[in-house]
Amino acid sequence: MHDLITQQAQPFIAHGLLAFFGAIVHASKAHREGKSKNFMDFLLLTIMSSFSGVMFALLGFEMFGYESYLSLAMAGTGGYVGVEGMTFIVTYLKDRFKA
DSSP, X not given: OHHHHHHHHHHHHHHHHHHHHHHHHHHHHHHHTTOXXXXXXXXXXXXXXXXXXXXXXXXXXXXXXXXXXXXXXHHHHHHHHHHHHHHHXXXXXXXXHTO
């Protein structure tokens, strides 16, 4: 039973870690550019960007499946682009579907 749970959780853990590391890179870049002033800014930007990475990973699951390298790439990229990437996706979807 434990092996089954481990096998089923493994893709989610891998995608979550890539989203988190993409978010760390995004927050580090913002800190170097002077956009985050203190540790709390850095932490909050990391959390928000991680959420973005997870959303991109879920989109990758739908498009490419759980075991695709492209969905892993989408998770890391989503974490890196952060809130700006989510804004782009929302704008694209609104224009595409005229919502």
